[in-house]
Structures are given as structure tokens and as C-alpha cells.
Amino acid sequence: MDFLNTLLIGITAGSIYSLMAISMVLVWRSTRVVNFAQAGMALLSTYFGFEAVTRLGSFWIALPVAMVGGALVAALVEMILIRLLVKHSSSGPIAGVAPIIATLGLLGVIRASTSMIWGGQDVRIVGPVSNDGYTINGTTLVFSPLKLLILLTVLVLMLILSLVFQKTNIGLALRASAYSPEIARLSGIKVDWVRTLGWALAGAAGAVAGMFQTVNGNGTLSPDSIEFSLLLVSGFIAAVIGGLDSLIGAVIGGLVLGLMISFVLMYISSGLFFIAPFVILLLVLFIRPQGIFGAKAARRA
Amino acid sequence: MTLTVSNLTVHHGAICAVNQVSLTVPAGKLAAIIGSNGAGKTTLLRTLSGLKHPTQGEISWNGENIVGTKPEMLVRRGISHVGEGKSVVPELTVKENLELGAIWRRNNQESKESIENVVSIFPRLGERINQRSDTLSGGERQMLAIGRAIMSKPQLLLLDEPSLGLAPLVVEQIFQTIRDLTNSMNLTVLLVEQNAMGALKIADLGIVLNLGSVAVAGSASALIDDPAVRSAYLGY
Ligand SMILES: Nc1ncnc2c1ncn2[C@@H]1O[C@H](COP(=O)(O)OP(=O)(O)OP(=O)(O)O)[C@@H](O)[C@H]1O
Ligand SMILES: [Mg+2]
Numbered sequence: 001m002d003f004l005n006t007l008l009i010g011i012t013a014g015s016i017y018s019l020m021a022i023s024m025v026l027v028w029r030s031t032r033v034v035n036f037a038q039a040g041m042a043l044l045s046t047y048f049g050f051e052a053v054t055r056l057g058s059f060w061i062a063l064p065v066a067m068v069g070g071a072l073v074a075a076l077v078e079m080i081l082i083r084l085l086v087k088h089s090s091s092g093p094i095a096g097v098a099p100i101i102a103t104l105g106l107l108g109v110i111r112a113s114t115s116m117i118w119g120g121q122d123v124r125i126v127g128p129v130s131n132d133g134y135t136i137n138g139t140t141l142v143f144s145p146l147k148l149l150i151l152l153t154v155l156v157l158m159l160i161l162s163l164v165f166q167k168t169n170i171g172l173a174l175r176a177s178a179y180s181p182e183i184a185r186l187s188g189i190k191v192d193w194v195r196t197l198g199w200a201l202a203g204a205a206g207a208v209a210g211m212f213q214t215v216n217g218n219g220t221l222s223p224d225s226i227e228f229s230l231l232l233v234s235g236f237i238a239a240v241i242g243g244l245d246s247l248i249g250a251v252i253g254g255l256v257l258g259l260m261i262s263f264v265l266m267y268i269s270s271g272l273f274f275i276a277p278f279v280i281l282l283l284v285l286f287i288r289p290q291g292i293f294g295a296k297a298a299r300r301a
Numbered sequence: 302m303t304l305t306v307s308n309l310t311v312h313h314g315a316i317c318a319v320n321q322v323s324l325t326v327p328a329g330k331l332a333a334i335i336g337s338n339g340a341g342k343t344t345l346l347r348t349l350s351g352l353k354h355p356t357q358g359e360i361s362w363n364g365e366n367i368v369g370t371k372p373e374m375l376v377r378r379g380i381s382h383v384g385e386g387k388s389v390v391p392e393l394t395v396k397e398n399l400e401l402g403a404i405w406r407r408n409n410q411e412s413k414e415s416i417e418n419v420v421s422i423f424p425r426l427g428e429r430i431n432q433r434s435d436t437l438s439g440g441e442r443q444m445l446a447i448g449r450a451i452m453s454k455p456q457l458l459l460l461d462e463p464s465l466g467l468a469p470l471v472v473e474q475i476f477q478t479i480r481d482l483t484n485s486m487n488l489t490v491l492l493v494e495q496n497a498m499g500a501l502k503i504a505d506l507g508i509v510l511n512l513g514s515v516a517v518a519g520s521a522s523a524l525i526d527d528p529a530v531r532s533a534y535l536g537y
Binding site: 169172173175176179180182183184185186187188189190191 | 402
């Protein structure tokens with residue numbers, strides 16, 4: 001039973017990390033920026049979700065509200081901050097460092113603003129279904145209706161995303177602009193707007209990750225919540241494990257990370273909560289420096 | 302529609318790559334642009350398609366000055382550019398690369414018909430339609446690059462060294478196809494080439510660029526017969 005429990009917890013947590021990793025990958029692919037503010041943007045979106053849940057009382061309305069809010073915030077950040085940055089620092093070492101500093105700065109600004117607006121203390125988001133574990137043959141699992149719902153929702157969202165990417169003109173424009181911006185422009189694609197769209201999708205994915213991370217934890221939300229630090233670290237590591245450039249890689253990276261953390265905590269030591277992800281990252285980077293889906297295969301998804 | 306370039310000057314930083322170039326290509330004509338490495342041929346094409354901004358000068362297409370217009374808007378005005386070195390997206394399939402060329406029309410039915418048209422011109426692409434384009438041979442990739450450009454139903458086609466790295470037999474085929482397309486689609490074509498003889502043979506006009514300036518311009522047959530051009534660029 002322990003094993004099954006650990007497996008299911010790992011997959012659920014991993015599916016949330018996958019979403020976060022997807023949002024990092026979408027941003028990386030559209031603008032070649034590693035966005036350290038991604039979890040901050042997810043935090044802000046989750047506060048939007050909190051407002052919606054408190055006023056309207058429904059998680060299923062709050063989720064799309066958070067997604068739209070997250071998409072708008074991300075699109076604005078891309079249009080105002082990232083475009084300027086890319087325009088004004090075209091070469092030299094600063095060009096590589098500037099986006100890192102800018103997004104780290106943004107993370108600080110978002111954290112400060114959320115605590116100004118919503119205060120430093122915890123607020124609560126009630127999940128759509130119970131987080132009490134299922135009982136099988138008299139044993140109670142940690143795996144709950146809520147976790148099942150999270151898994152299914154993430155799965156559905158990923159299917160939709162992959163259909164959009166593979167089957168629609170917008171998906172083709174997103175892929176072409178990521179791989180060969182020049183050929184995309186010569187084909188008539190307005191690459192600047194496609195980049196903004198990539199950020200918006202990333203913002204929406206991050207919002208879902210934030211909402212689920214909150215209700216899957218203890219349901220509370222605060223500007224310096226540990227859940228969000230974990231989301232930032234895990235999303236980033238999962239994206240790197242997956243090769244940073246691949247959506248499938250992000251999904252697998254998230255699941256691998258979720259499972260490994262879950263098993264390490266269960267069978268080795270629960271004190272390794274924050275160390276385990278880093279050890280896993282280092283292991284992957286030693287064995288395959290380009291990430292599991294890195295290099296050539298990476299750009300397939 | 303006529304392309305007229307007047308006094309065009311283009312810099313890469315301090316380097317002047319194109320210097321006071323003026324030329325005219327009448328509608329439906331094929332102009333070959335030849336010249337040694339670094340003569341400014343690629344820079345000229347990139348400026349015509351809007352990828353590069355000129356320092357000075359005018360580009361008139363269909364009677365309007367197009368300097369400052371973005372490449373994604375110039376496609377909508379009939380200008381298609383096939384860049385140097387097999388201008389395809391390697392990660393996409395043959396079909397997706399072709400769809401890319403017509404994506405701005407937002408008309409999937411029209412796009413399908415255009416794909417059928419391209420496949421009838423290049424049957425090899427039809428056989429490989431669902432293959433990733435990085436699995437194609439060099440010649441097939443060049444066909445795909447031209448196919449993508451055709452998909453947007455251009456009136457002005459800019460081709461940058463389509464013969465680069467291809468076997469002589471394939472080069473001949475590609476040149477023949479370019480000539481056929483010029484006639485059948487009534488295209489205006491600028492063909493940049495290192496293979497000067499091959500290009501001049503199918504061209505109506507010839508333009509020799511040297512250090513960024515027009516050294517010789519005239520009918521293609523006159524250039525082939527010009528002793529100076531022969532010894533400098535045709536090698537005999
Ligand atoms: N991105 C760039 N930055 C700086 N200089 C450049 C750049 N691109 C081209 N140049 C310079 O501009 C000049 C013209 O280059 P261009 O590529 O237009 O020549 P070309 O005629 O196409 O040559 P080739 O036949 O070798 O393709 C060369 O001196 C080249 O070094
Ligand atoms: Mg060139």
C-alpha cells in the first residue's frame with residue numbers, strides 16, 4: 001500500500017510540476033528567456049483565483065479566471081519588459097544576464113505587490129472536491145478525489161495544448177516562430193505577436209499549476225508560501241531535465257521529478273524535501289547534460 | 302509588376318555591403334545577380350524582402366516605396382524570399398513547411414490546393430510529404446524551400462543561391478524549374494547565383510555586383526558574350 005500511495009502522490013505532484021515546466025518551456029521557446037518570475041506570476045494568478053472563489057464561490061469559475069488573469073499578466077510582461085529588453089541589449093555578456101536580472105527583479109516586485117494588496121497572512125482556497133484519501137480494504141490512502149481530479153484536469157489541458165500545437169495554424173505559427181523566426185517572418189507570421197501569445201499560454205498554464213499546488217497542499221496561500229518556492233524550483237528543474245526546449249520533455253521531466261521526490265521522501269528521509277530536487281537535477285545533468293530530451297530531439301514537440 | 306531599386310546603400314555596422322545600387326527588373330523577367338563572395342548579393346536580397354534596413358535609397362515595387370515595410374507585410378504584397386542555404390524549418394514536416402508559406406492567408410482550402418500544385422511541380426515532395434524536412438536530401442530541401450515560397454502565390458521571387466551544394470544534374474533541374482515557374486506564374490525573379498553560367502543561361506537580364514556596386518548590367522546573353530565578364534566570372 002505504501003508503494004501505491006507513494007506512486008500516486010508522486011504522479012499528482014509531478015503533473016503540477018509538469019504544468020509549471022510547460023510554462024517555462026513555452027516562454028523559453030518564444031523568447032529564449034528563462035523566466036524566474038514564472039512562479040511569481042503563478043502566485044499572482046492564484047490570488048486572482050482566490051478573489052473569484054471568494055466572491056463567486058465556485059472553484060470551476062475561479063480556475064478560468066486565474067488562467068485569463070495569468071495570461072494577461074504574462075502578455076503584458078512580454079510586451080512591456082521583455083520586448084524592450086531584447087531590443088536594447090542585442091550583444092555581449094549583458095544580453096545573456098539582463099533577462100535573468102529582469103525576471104528576478106520582477107519576481108521581487110510581484111511578491112511585494114501581492115503582500116501589499118492581500119497582506120502577509122494566509123488566505124484560503126477551498127478545493128472543488130474532498131482531499132480526504134480513498135479507503136481500500138480498510139486502509140486509507142493519501143490519494144484523494146481531489147488528486148484524481150487534478151490529474152485528470154492536467155491530462156485534459158495537456159491534450160488540448162498538444163492538439164493546438166500539432167493541428168492548428170496557431171500551433172504551426174508558434175512552432176515555426178520558435179524554431180526559425182526568420183523563416184516564420186518571411187512566411188508572413190507576425191512573430192512579435194506570436195511571442196506574446198506564447199507568454200500568454202505560459203501564464204495560463206502557470207495559473208493552473210498555482211491553483212492546483214495550493215489546493216493540493218494545505219489550501220492556504222501567502223506571498224512567501226513554501227508551496228510556491230517549491231513550484232518555482234520544481235518547475236525550473238523539471239523543464240531543465242526535459243531539455244528546456246521540449247513540451248513532451250517538460251511533461252516527462254515533471255513526472256520524473258514528482259515521482260523521485262515522492263519516493264525519496266517516503267523511503268529515504270522526509271528531511272530531504274528541498275534537497276532532493278537539486279540532487280535529481282545534478283544527477284540528470286551529469287548523465288545527460290543536454291537534458292533527457294535535449295539537443296536534436298528536443299525541438300520535436 | 303516592376304521592381305526598381307534606386308541608389309540603395311546598406312551597411313552592416315561600419316561595413317558598406319551594398320553601395321549606391323540601382324537596377325530595374327521589369328514584370329515577368331528573370332534577372333540573375335552574380336558576383337564573387339562578399340559582393341553584397343545576400344545583403345541586397347535581404348534588404349528587398351525587408352529583413353535588413355537600408356541606410357539610404359529607395360525600393361519601388363508596383364509603384365510604391367517599400368523601404369521600412371516589415372517582411373511579414375511584404376509577403377502579403379507578393380514578395381517571397383528563399384534565403385541562402387535551404388531555407389526550410391528542419392523540425393517541421395514537408396507538409397507543415399509548405400503550409401507555412403500560405404499560413405497568412407488563413408484559408409486552409411486554398412492552402413490544400415496550393416500544396417497539390419507544388420507537389421505537381423516537385424513530385425519528390427509528394428512522396429515525402431509527412432517526413433520531417435531534416436531527413437530530406439539537399440536537393441529536396443531546396444525544392445521544399447522554393448515550394449514554400451510558391452505557396453504564398455508571389456509576384457516577386459527572391460532566390461539566394463538555390464544551387465548551393467547540389468549535384469550538377471540537380472542544379473540543372475532546379476534552374477529549369479525556376480525558368481518554367483517564371484513563365485507559367487508570370488513571376489518577376491531575382492536569382493542570386495555563384496553558378497554564373499547556369500544562371501545567365503536561363504535569365505533574361507544579368508547584373509554583376511562587385512564590392513557592393515553594380516559593375517555590369519545588361520541582357521543575359523550580352524553578359525555571356527562580354528569578354529570581361531567571361532574572364533572574371535565565367536572562367537573562360
Ligand atoms: N551580419 C553581418 N555582419 C557584418 N558584416 C556582414 C554581415 N553580413 C554580411 N556582412 C558583410 O557584408 C559584405 C557582403 O556580404 P553578403 O553576404 O551580402 O555577400 P554575398 O555576395 O552574399 O557573398 P556570398 O557569395 O559569399 O554569399 C561582406 O563583406 C560581409 O562580410
Ligand atoms: Mg550570399
